[in-house]
Amino acid sequence: MSTPTSHPTSHPVAIPMPPLGLGTFRLKGQVVIDAVKSGLSLGYRHIDTAQIYGNEAEVGQAIAESGLPRAELFVTTKIWTEQLAGDRLIPSLRESLAKLRMTAVDLTLIHWPSPGGAVPLKNTLDALIEAKRLGLTRAIGLSNFTVGQMREAIDLVGVGELATNQVEIHPFLQNRQVVDHAKAAGLPLTAYMPLAYGKVMTEPVLLDIAARHGTTPAQVSLAWLLQRGFAVIPSSTKPANQAANLEALRLRLSDDDMTRIATLDRGERLANPDFAPAWD
Template sequence: MSNAPITARSIPMPVLGLGTFRLQGQTVIDSVKSGLSIGYRHIDTAQIYGNEAEVGQAIAESGIPRDELFVTTKIWIEALAADRLIPSLRESLTQLRMDAVDLTLIHWPSPGDAVPLKDTLDALIDAKRLGLTRAIGLSNFTVAQMREAAALVGPDQLATNQVEIHPFLQNRAVIAAAKALDLALTAYMPLAYGKVMTEPVLLDIAAKHGTTPAQVSLAWLLQQGFTVIPSSTKPANQTANLDAPRLRLDDADMARIATLDRGERLANPDFSPAWD
C-alpha cells in the first residue's frame, strides 16, 4: 500500500445533501445546478447511476468553488477487487472532473462475499492515502457487515454507512448497531419515492407545523442525527427540503412517526445481503 501523504483538504459532510439516484442526462444536470444555486453543498452520486459525467459538468458550470462542496461517489460491486477499485475510482474522478472526492463508499457488500471485505477496505484506504478520496465508508451494510468492517479498519476510519431509512422502513437494528460502533448513518430514499406525501399521519403532523410531509420526514431523520440525501428535480421542492433542518418535531410527533414502520424496503436487488 502507498505511503503517499494525504494532501487534499477536508470539509465536514453537510447533514442535508442532494441525491442523484435515477436522474439522467439533462435532468441531473439541471437538478444539480438548481440545487447548488439554492444552497446545497453536498452532492451524492455513484458509478452505477451512470451520471457522474453530468454531475461533474453541472458542478463545473455552477461556478461554485470545489473547496466549498462535499461530493460522494460509490464503488460498484464489479470494482470491489483490490486491483480494480483504484482504477475505477480514477475513472469516476475523470468523469466528475475532480482530483478527489470527499467520500467514497462501498456501494453494496460483495455478493456472496466473492471479494473479501478486507481487500476492498485496504484498497479504499490506499485510495485515501493517494489523495483520491478524503474519507471512506459503507453503504447497504448489515449489522454483521458493519461490525466486520469496523473490526478490520477501526470505526474511526469509516465516515458513514449509507442505508435506506424512511418512516416506513426504520431500520432500528442497524441504527442501534451503528450507534454502538459510533458510526454515522446516512439515510437514502428518505421520502420513500414520494410515498410520505400521502401518509395521513405525516399529513396531520405537517398541518400542525404548517409545512409538508416531506419536511416532516426529513426533520424526523435529522433529529435522530442522520445525514439525509433526498433527490428532487423541482427547485421548489429542493428549497423546501433544504429548509427541513429548521423544523423541530416534538416528542409526540416523533412517537407517532415511530408507529409507521412496516418494513417496507424499496431498494432490494437480488444480490442484497441478508437484511437485519
C-alpha cells in the same frame, strides 16, 4: 501521511459532511445537470452520486458550470460491486474522478457488500485506504451494510476510518437493528430514499403533523431523520421541492411528533436487489 505530488487535491483539509444533501439516483442526462445546478444555486453543498448511476460526468459538468469553489462542496461517489477487487477499485475510482472533473472526492463508499462475499471485505477496504493515502478520496465508508458486515468492517479498519454507512431509512422502513448497532458502535448513518419515493406525501400521520407545523410531509420526514442524527440525501428535480427540502433543517418536531412517526414502521424496503445481503 502527506499527499503525493502526483495526486494533488484541490483542498487537502476535508470539510464535514453537510447533514442534508442532494441525491442523484435515477437522474440522467440533462435532468441531472439541471437538478444539480438548481440545488447548488439554492444552497446545497453535498452531492451524492455513484458509478452505477451513470451520471458522474453530468454531475461533474453541473458542478463545474456552477462556478462554486470545489473546496465548498462535499461530493460522494460509490464503488460498484464489479469494481470491489483490490486491483480494480483504484482504477475505477480514477475513472469516476475523470468523469467528475475532480482530483478527489470527499467520500467514497462501497455501494453494496460484495455479492456472496466474492471479494473479501479486507481486500476492498485495503484498496479504499490506499485510495485515501493517494489523495483520491478524503474519506471512505459503507453502504447497504448489515449489522454483521458493519461489525466486520469495524474490526478490520476501526470505526474511526469509516465516515458512514449509507442505508435506506424512512418512516416506513426504520431499520432499527442497523440503526441501534451503528449508534452503539459510533458509526454515523446516512439515510437514502428518505421520502420513500414520495410515499410519505400521502401518509395521514405525516399529513397531520405537517398541517400543525404549516409544512409538508416531506419536510416532516426529513426533519425526523435529521433530528435523529442522520445525514439525509433526498433526490428532487424540481427547484421548489429542493428549496422546500432545505427548510427541513429549520423544522423542529416535538417529542410527540417523533413518537407518532416511530409507529409508522412497516418494514417496507424499496431497495432490495437480488444481490442484496440478508437484511437484519
